[in-house]
Amino acid sequence: MTTTRSSAELIHAESAVLAHNYHPLPVVVARAEGVWVEDVEGRRYLDMLAGYSALNFGHRHPALIEAAHRQLDRxxxxxxxxxxxxxxxxxxxxxxxxxxxxxxxxxxxxxxxxxxxxxxxxxxxxxxxxxxxxxxxxxxxxxxxxxxxxxxxxxxxxxxxxxxxxxxxxxxxxxxxxxxxxxxxxxxxxxxxxxxxxxxxxxxxxxxxxxxxxxxxxxxxxxxxxxxxxxxxxxxxxxxxxxxxxxxxxxxxxxxxxxxxxxxxxxxxxxxxxxxxxxxxxxxxxxxxxxxxxxxxxxxxxxxxxxTGEYQRRAAGLGAVLRDGLAALVGRGVTGFRCRGLWAGVDVDPAIGTGREIGERLLAEGVLVKDTHGSTIRLAPPLTITPEELAWALGRLAAVLER
CATH class of the missing domain: 3.40.640.10 (Type I PLP-dependent aspartate aminotransferase-like (Major domain))
Incomplete structure (x- = not known):
């Protein structure tokens, strides 16, 4: 089902009929492919949360979609x-x-x-x-x-x-x-x-x-x-x-x-x-x-x-890229971080903003992340992300912190 309502209209409509057990970022996702999602207005975002690791293989991985389609017919x-x-x-x-x-x-x-x-x-x-x-x-x-x-x-x-x-x-x-x-x-x-x-x-x-x-x-x-x-x-x-x-x-x-x-x-x-x-x-x-x-x-x-081990190797290799990128931000808005594979908790200087505020600023830059406690955000992109996409996301984070 598609909708003609805007993001703002849909978010307002949700508040009246949904239990308030979540506090989502103000984005309404309509389509997704791989590591990218698109909202109802057509704006694109790089997904750096991957559904809390539920989307390790990205959105709509062809092999997984094919397996589901095949079984739906049986x-x-x-x-x-x-x-x-x-x-x-x-x-x-x-x-x-x-x-x-x-x-x-x-x-x-x-x-x-x-x-x-x-x-x-x-x-x-x-x-x-x-x-x-x-x-x-x-x-x-x-x-x-x-x-x-x-x-x-x-x-x-x-x-x-x-x-x-x-x-x-x-x-x-x-x-x-x-x-x-x-x-x-x-x-x-x-x-x-x-x-x-x-x-x-x-x-x-x-x-x-x-x-x-x-x-x-x-x-x-x-x-x-x-x-x-x-x-x-x-x-x-x-x-x-x-x-x-x-x-x-x-x-x-x-x-x-x-x-x-x-x-x-x-x-x-x-x-x-x-x-x-x-x-x-x-x-x-x-x-x-x-x-x-x-x-x-x-x-x-x-x-x-x-x-096959392919995704484990990707997470290990790109995890090193993520670690190096975050290390370069320490002292430039990042006070500390923890990284294992393609998974990181990033502590932002509270003077710059809360984790929620950093998430909202990254949203405006086309990157989706989620805060946890205090001024900490989590990064957990799909394991299918490319080095170039990962570098772009880290660049957006650097830009947000510098402002």
Missing amino acids: LTLTSRAFHHELLAGFAEELAALTGLEMTLPMNTGAEAVESAVKVARKWAYEVKGVPRDRATIVVAEDNFHGRTTTIVGFSTDPVARDGFGPFTPGFRVVPYNDLPALREAVDETTAAVLLEPVQGEAGVVIPDEGYLAGVREATRAAGALFIADEIQSGLGRTGTTLAVEHEGVRPDAVLLGKALGGGIVPVSAVVATREVLGVLRPGEHGSTFGGNPLAAAVGSAVVALLR
Whole structure:
């Protein structure tokens, strides 16, 4: 459906009929291709957010669109009441890509996290022997794992948390990147440690070298699971298939989403060892749309793109370009940054503006980014971006900061 209403008219219309759970930048996107989007007036913008990594392969990647079109003409949904011909292949391919054994397909990232919480608790009771209803899960401060009531209950962000209690018990919150605190929190009741290998919403916070390996060692010593939330960091974003690979770590379970749906359909998954996912029995967990034929077709096409290693190599190589470009801006409006692959959190001098204000100024320059806390913005372009496009975006950022 196309519209004759202007951007301003559409934004005004939204405010009357949509819940105000987001505060978008004032742009109304109508079309997109690759790394570029176009608004209803025909203005073009370089997408440097990529749907919080949901668009790792760019908008409307031909192989992903073709897979979706092909499946739309055959079968889109059976529910899990019946089998369908694509599910086994999708699960096998995803397990092989991650080096794990079994897949639990879901839809959204939050569903993958909630599913992992349930599985970890059941594993604790049936395998580890934790007394019933006493299992604990250790999480990190400044985490972002989703928006359900259980998940925001162990968030330390007051905007995400305040006003939504009472909260689910059973979580212990420790500082991120603090191994002594994590080791102290882990005990005989610990079912799992649930962490983001890179904290995205917090501003692309990268832990010290050795932290993830230390988490793996601590969980093994305590007979607990290590669950890596790779919903934003995984599937090529950091220059490797999974961000935990930077330390050669293999968790017991990996949570995937966002890019797994290719920017076309919501697809998420818990991918884990057989011991972990083997605790689920029929009727104990489910999802009508989880692993549906359309999701499996697109998800398999995503895995096929990653199997070649091309996108991981692009993220690593262009990540160096991004890092060098940001380093040149330190002292020229940038006070600091963190970069891993094609993913960066950029701290702007608060005297220049808030993250929101920087985002609005970049919008006027034809670049789409998103702020996080304070004066920090996030850069996460599609992995298909060219060096020239990346340099252009960095040039626009430099121009905004100099003004």
